[in-house]
Amino acid sequence: MSAALISGIQQVGLGVQNVPEAWQWYRRILGFDVPVFDDKAEAPLMTPYTGGKVHQRHAALALNLAGGGGLEIWSFTSRVSQPANFKLELGDLGINAIRFKAPDIKKAHEWVKSQSKEAVGPLVTLPEGEGFWGNDPYGNIFQITSDTSWFQNTGKPIGGVAGVVVGVTDVHKAILFYQTLIQNLEVIYDKTDVFDDLPTSISGQRFRRVLLRKNFTPEGAFSKLLGNIQIELIQALDRAPKKVFENRYWGDCGYIHLCFDALDLATLKTKMQAQGYKFTVDSESSFGMESAAGRFAYVEDPDGTLIEMVETHKLPILKKIGWFLDIQKRKHQKPLPDWMLKMMGLNRVKN
Template identity: 65%
Template sequence: MTLPLISAVQQVGVGVSNVSEAWQWYRRVMGFDVPIFNDQAEAKLMIDYTGGKVQSRHAVMALNMAGGGGLEIWQFTSRTPQACAFQPEPGDLGIYAIRFKAPDVTKAYHWMQQQPNARVEPLGKFPDGQGFWGIDPYGNAFQITEDSSWFGRTDNPIGGVAGVVMGVSDMDQSLSFYQTLMDPCEIVYDKTDVFEDIPASVPNQRFRRVVLRKKVSAHGAFSQLLGNLHVELLQALDREPRKLFADRYWGDCGFIHVCFDTLDMAALKKRLSGNGYPFTVDSGGSFGMESAAGRFAYVEDPDGTLIELVETHKLPILKKIGWYLDLQKRKHQHPLPNWMLRMMSLNRVRD
């Protein structure tokens, strides 16, 4: 049996023009109200993706304690963030949408319909279950779907991040990359068709549509919190897709990366580089972000979409009393006790 080197989505980076305003919306509407860090610093290691110049930023990473990955809400403070010059379409190259999960999709749909600054498509059927598409106030697309992996209950009808929807130019090349990264995983479906649920501006477009799923397992300190992982790949067959971050910087508006919770960075680096996917950024050792720390790295998928990898070393459990967990002292990758992870909810920010 192949031991996993990643467990799930740890977070998705969302570039915005006002981090405080955006986080307020995401915590009130989407339930991301437990901060892991709230940090202002220079992004020195990302210079190759920020125009050859070190840029300053303000970033907040927050969790939804129902379970799932978090959001890293990210704003340049040294320059004006640039929006995409065109309206993103499904199949455009990069991260097109976040996949959020909900314990009751119908309830989540009615909740999102009540939000005056969000747009939602009709509730319907995806090839792997019930769900719906929407657009947040910042122009970012999302899916909300059903899921079987949950950590707890919250007052919000929406859970955390279950995965992403990514546009690719060559499905077979992309499948090879993501299967190497996510191994072991399964193909939920692989279909080529005109899909009624995909909100494309021009009707009757054909897509090749593949969903990879990595089911929650007993590997990884945070696996029970993060849950199942879904990566949906879309290849537009009837048009030439555009690159979502063409002529822009990492950190500009939109989905800047998807971050995977990494269990053994050295082994993953060897696996990926051996298959022709070298790290383009590697902190090497532990890198601190406010009260959290870990080794982080970046790799590009075949279309140049940035994939972040984080091996967590230090995590705040209860900031008020200075309780921080040093994961480097653990001798195994078994899940942390649920009671310990639930203590993080005491850091919740309420509106």
């Protein structure tokens, strides 16, 4: 078997108008309280998606150390981040929802209902297992469901990002793309129906839903923290879907990208481009964001959803004493020791 090129979901980009305010909500309700970086700078490489102009931005990457991917909470500072001018419905083209994971769904449901002022749906039977849907204060939909991969027991009711729900126009084309990008990505279910669990305002609408999953393998420095990958593709069958970011910039309000932890970006680029998937952005060398650094690149899925890949080069372990890990000096792709990742918890931000 060839070496893995993708380790797990590193983060999902969340576009907001006020980073500190949004981060406080996600810390308090969902436990994303460990910062990797909190950076204000220009975004010169993203001009293909920002109207051809270099814009300034504020970005903070936060983790939930129970396990799972993080959140990159992002806002323009040179302009006002714009919300969509229509109500997003499931099946629209782009990232529709984040799937967060919980060790105990019922406890997670009770926690979110008691702590959040936003709408929280009932516990429901999903195509696989049980979970519930909710909303953040900024109009974004999320789902909380179970997962089998955990880094540690933090005592919190909710863990990190397990995956995303992505609206597509053609399930088959989307499966081909994601299975080209990610090795050992398996189809867990493929169902077409009118689904009672979906929070949609259009009654009687049929969807095709396909869950893709890559189970954890110990390949990559952060693999034990990131865990499984879950991607649910959702295709609206009875209406023409809209593009989530139609006439807006990357970085505007909503879920702006799905980011994977890449282990060998040069090889991954060769592989993807050989199959016709062009990299639209590539930093080509290490790019710094506050105390972290890495090479990053973007590719689009068949419907234009932005997929980021980051090959991490430097990571802060304990900022207070200036302890930074140089990943490039490691000569293997084995997971970092648990104790080292747990040390990042000493950077925790409390409400």
